Amino acid sequence: MEKSPVKSNFIWDIIREDLASGRTQRVHTRFPPEPNGYLHIGHCKAFIADFSAAEDFGGLANLRFDDTNPAKEETEYVEGIMEDIRWLGYDWNGGLFFASDYYLKCYEIAEDWIKRDLAYVCELSPDQVREYRGTLTQPGKNSPYRDRPAAESLDLFRRMRAGEFPEGSMILRMKIDMASPNMNMRDPAMYRILYKEHHRTGKEWCIYPMYDFSHPIGDALEGITHSLCSLEYEDHRPLYDWVVEKAANMLPSRPRQIEFSRLNLTRTVMSKRYLRMLVETGAVRGWDDPRMPTLCAMRRRGFTPASIRNFIDQVGMSKTDSTVDYAFLEYCVREDLGSLVPRAMAVVNPLKVILTNWPQDRREDLTLENHPDHPEMGSHTVTLTREIYIEKEDFMEVPPKKYFRMFPGGEVRLKGAYIVRCDGCEKDADGNITAVLCTVDLDTRNGTEGANRKVKGTLHWVSASEGLPFEARLYEPLLREEGSADDVPADSAADEEETTSMSSAADNKNFLSRLNPNSLTVCQGYMEPFLASAKVGDTFQFLRMGYFCKDQDSTDVLPVFNRVVGLKDTFKKQVSL
Numbered sequence: 103m104e105k106s107p108v109k110s111n112f113i114w115d116i117i118r119e120d121l122a123s124g125r126t127q128r129v130h131t132r133f134p135p136e137p138n139g140y141l142h143i144g145h146c147k148a149f150i151a152d153f154s155a156a157e158d159f160g161g162l163a164n165l166r167f168d169d170t171n172p173a174k175e176e177t178e179y180v181e182g183i184m185e186d187i188r189w190l191g192y193d194w195n196g197g198l199f200f201a202s203d204y205y206l207k208c209y210e211i212a213e214d215w216i217k218r219d220l221a222y223v224c225e226l227s228p229d230q231v232r233e234y235r236g237t238l239t240q241p242g243k244n245s246p247y248r249d250r251p252a253a254e255s256l257d258l259f260r261r262m263r264a265g266e267f268p269e270g271s272m273i274l275r276m277k278i279d280m281a282s283p284n285m286n287m288r289d290p291a292m293y294r295i296l297y298k299e300h301h302r303t304g305k306e307w308c309i310y311p312m313y314d315f316s317h318p319i320g321d322a323l324e325g326i327t328h329s330l331c332s333l334e335y336e337d338h339r340p341l342y343d344w345v346v347e348k349a350a351n352m353l354p355s356r357p358r359q360i361e362f363s364r365l366n367l368t369r370t371v372m373s374k375r376y377l378r379m380l381v382e383t384g385a386v387r388g389w390d391d392p393r394m395p396t397l398c399a400m401r402r403r404g405f406t407p408a409s410i411r412n413f414i415d416q417v418g419m420s421k422t423d424s425t426v427d428y429a430f431l432e433y434c435v436r437e438d439l440g441s442l443v444p445r446a447m448a449v450v451n452p453l454k455v456i457l458t459n460w461p462q463d464r465r466e467d468l469t470l471e472n473h474p475d476h477p478e479m480g481s482h483t484v485t486l487t488r489e490i491y492i493e494k495e496d497f498m499e500v501p502p503k504k505y506f507r508m509f510p511g512g513e514v515r516l517k518g519a520y521i522v523r524c525d526g527c528e529k530d531a532d533g534n535i536t537a538v539l540c541t542v543d544l545d546t547r548n549g550t551e552g553a554n555r556k557v558k559g560t561l562h563w564v565s566a567s568e569g570l571p572f573e574a575r576l577y578e579p580l581l582r583e584e585g586s587a588d589d590v591p592a593d594s595a596a597d598e599e600e601t602t603s604m605s606s607a608a609d610n611k612n613f614l615s616r617l618n619p620n621s622l623t624v625c626q627g628y629m630e631p632f633l634a635s636a637k638v639g640d641t642f643q644f645l646r647m648g649y650f651c652k653d654q655d656s657t658d659v660l661p662v663f664n665r666v667v668g669l670k671d672t673f674k675k676q677v678s679l
Contacts, residue, residue, distance in 0.1 A: 111419040113151065113360055117278045117328060120358070126327045129161030130196060133187070134317065137167050137301070138174035139374035140389045140396040141186045143410070145433070145447060147365040150414050151184035151330050153192040162196030168317060169202050170310050172298040173587040179205060180301070186397040190407045196564045201316050202302050208319055209263070211276060211349045212292055216256045216603060220348055221292055222248055223258040225272045234280070235288050238651065241281035242288045248277065264294055269295045276315070280342065286341045289573075290314055303391045314338060318345045329357045332364040333423060365417060366425040369579035369618075370395045376613060380580075385617060392653075392664050393580050393621050403577065404641050404651025409438035424499045428579055432667045439641060439666065444472040444479055447562040447627035448515060448644040452491035454537040456506075457522065459544075460488045465568075468548065470518045482632050486519050489566035491628050493647075496561050497538050498525060506559035508538065514559040517645060521546040521557055535556075554672055562645040569628030572661045576623040581616050633661070641666065 120126050133149040135141065141149075147558055156163035165187065169175050187193070215221040224235060224247045236242035261267065274293035282288055292315045297308050311319075321329045329342070339359050345358050364372075371377055377394065380386045389396050392403035400410065413434040447470075466486045470521055472479040492508065501509040510516050513523045522540040530536050545552040633642065641651040648668040656662045 112157065112421065113328075113362060113419050115331065116360055117155060120327070121159070125358075128327060129156055130164070130325055130327045131156050131161065131330060132166050132196070132199075132324060134168045134201075134320070134323065134327050135183055136174075137169055137176065137179035137183060138171065139179055139378060140398050142183050142372060142374070142395045142397065143370075143400065144365045144372045144376065144395070145365065146190065146397070146410060146414050147417070147419075148330065148332060149187060149192065149364075150190070150411065151362065151419060153187075153194075154330065154478075155330065156195070156288070161327075161525075163192075163201055164196040164199055165194035165200040166320055166324065167201065168303065168313060168320070169254070169300070170313060170316050172296060172300040175301050179246055182398060186215040186401075189324050189397065189401055190410065192679045196324070197321070197429075200302060201311075201320050203503065204316065204320055204323055205303065205307055207309070207323065208316050209309075211319065211352050212259065212311075212315075213256065214352065215276070215292075215348065216252055216259060216274075217485065219252055220277055221255070221274055222250055222277055223262070224248070224275045224289075225274050228270065231273075231291075235282070235285065236443070238285065244280050245275070245289065248280075248289070253316040259293075262293070262309050263307075264299075267295060269297060271295065274309075276344075276501075278341075284337060286314070286338050288342070290341060291379075292367075302542055314341050316346060316384060318342045318357070318359075318390045319349060319353065321357040322346055322349070322355050325355045326357040327355075329359040330439050331359060331361055333361045333421065334364070335359070336361045345626045348411050358493075360606050361421070362419045363421060365414075366423065367395065367428050367431065368425055369428045369581045369583070372579060379610060379613070383614065385614065392575070393577050395580075401557035402651075402654065403664050404639075404649065405435050406438050406441075406442075408420065409435040412438065412514075436649070436667050436669070439643070441475065443643055443649065445470070445474070445640045445645055446482075446633055446642045447484065447564055448572070448574070448627060448633070448647060448650070449491040449493055449562070449564045450567070450576070450625045450627040450644075450647055451494040452564075452627055453494040453497055453535070455490050455492050455522075456539050457488050457490070457542050458525070458539055459541050460486075462488050464488065466519075468518050482630070484518065484630055485565050485568045486516070487565045487567050490516070490563045491566055491569060492561050497527070497535070497651070499535070506562060508559070512559075513557045514561050515546070515548075515557050517560055518548050519561045519563075520544065520548070521555060564628040566628070568631055570631045570634055570661070572633075572663060573630050574625045574627050574650070574663055574665065576625065576665045578618055578621050578623075580618060580621050582618045629661075636661070643669075 117129060122226045131152040133152040153163045167180055202328050211438050224245045226245055234243050234245055241472045275289045275291055278287045278289055280288045293309045293311055295311050299305055342359050356538050381389055388392055390398040392399050413431050428635045467483050468486060470484055471481050497508040508524050510526050513521055515521050521543045523540055525539045527535050528537040546555055552600050638652050644650050649666040650663040651666050653662040653664050
């Protein structure tokens with residue numbers, strides 16, 4: 103029985119109308135990434151739409167790699183993209199395909215078009231092509247090669263395939279309308295010469311189809327009913343439809359393209375081009391650096407699939423571009439982790455506390471619950487000793503008003519243990535505080551009658567002798583406040599096809615200047631010893647400090663934990679996103 107659609111947005115409405123009208127009898131979508139980098143959070147919106155539409159309407163979804171540019175594509179990215187999609191909880195029940203599967207069919211269509219006077223070989227240089235193309239307000243002019251005989255173009259095209267001409271010397275162009283108000287319809291390129299080894303076909307081909315030509319052909323060959331894509335492809339839709347129409351004699355179906363707004367986030371980068379620059383310049387440690395918006399980085403940092411899916415669902419599908427606060431993504435992660443992960447104590451920036459009335463050799467085991475709302479998660483033991491560590495920020499020698507942490511003369515409770523009174527502190531020759539001196543009220547142990555005595559502050563702590571050293575990596579957004587998704591370009595059709603040149607060196611330098619120098623802070627701290635058994639990927643809430651996930655850089659000597667998100671919610675929920 104067909105699953106009833108549950109979503110309500112304009113895409114689902116179109117699909118329902120198509121099914122009701124008989125335009126199509128089934129739903130078949132595809133997610134078509136180019137394997138020239140790793141997927142980032144922006145791609146999630148696209149592939150979740152593709153896979154969810156197929157799922158909700160009882161249809162099929164394909165994964166197709168649009169691998170038409172061997173200069174940038176690698177098998178590494180193919181494997182990484184498949185891993186990311188599966189991690190999010192999706193699969194391609196319609197099958198796995200590659201644009202390179204259709205190279206021969208594309209070539210046959212190209213020859214057919216040449217014979218039908220729908221395409222021609224052009225020998226204008228790239229600069230001349232741009233010059234002849236015109237502007238948004240001025241029509242283009244015909245290439246001097248536009249009216250060359252079909253037989254001549256066919257001969258040249260075959261020789262292009264045979265490798266007789268250098269790169270950039272000629273291209274195959276569609277013959278449409280150089281005066282069209284839509285710039286995409288002004289005789290766009292179909293094929294270019296590239297002497298690059300392909301990750302699947304090797305050196306079999308030296309001419310490669312352009313995206314705007316191969317993409318609709320791939321959709322039609324796979325029987326795709328609804329080709330979902332981001333809004334910048336809206337101006338490409340007439341070209342998409344033209345290609346499908348003119349190749350209809352060699353294609354089994356006619357897909358429908360539907361556009362939606364892309365996902366933009368503040369304070370991060372949504373362009374593979376700029377993400378690659380960060381990796382290649384060493385600004386980050388790789389594609390999976392937890393500061394990156396790539397899915398492999400988010401997985402490493404400790405983001406959960408459910409939180410990302412919920413985030414995309416909350417953002418929704420629309421035809422209007424907007425920018426979402428990065429804090430909302432963190433909010434979704436925090437909401438998911440809150441009920442899932444156990445609690446523990448860890449001190450990120452340690453300051454020693456000496457319990458002066460606690461015997462030197464006394465060790466007292468205390469029991470802490472693993473989760474306050476889930477007793478089924480059990481408990482663990484923590485040991486109190488004469489010397490402990492607290493956070494440096496939890497002590498002030500001269501505190502301001504309404505400061506309820508540790509200060510001389512003040513009392514706080516040590517989490518799960520006793521109330522202690524601060525009597526003063528020790529300093530080195532330079533006046534730096536080296537230790538805080540406290541007295542334990544031995545009648546206030548947690549769980550006893552004396553624990554009912556109230557104090558305003560409760561601090562987390564770790565035993566100095568029992569605590570396990572660890573490295574904490576604290577992350578902030580990649581870009582400073584003034585650098586957002588609004589002024590860092592995202593991927594476009596032109597970027598993916600590289601039909602336009604790379605941004606200028608000045609633009610690149612300007613982008614790098616907006617990087618947040620405090621996006622990563624590394625601290626050496628101490629944590630409860632039971633965390634030694636944690637596996638890479640295990641996540642905990644470190645009390646009062648945030649959610650932390652064990653990183654792959656961990657060693658037996660020094661565990662490494664990434665802060666996933668802090669406990670403080672900086673996101674102010676809006677009525678509408």
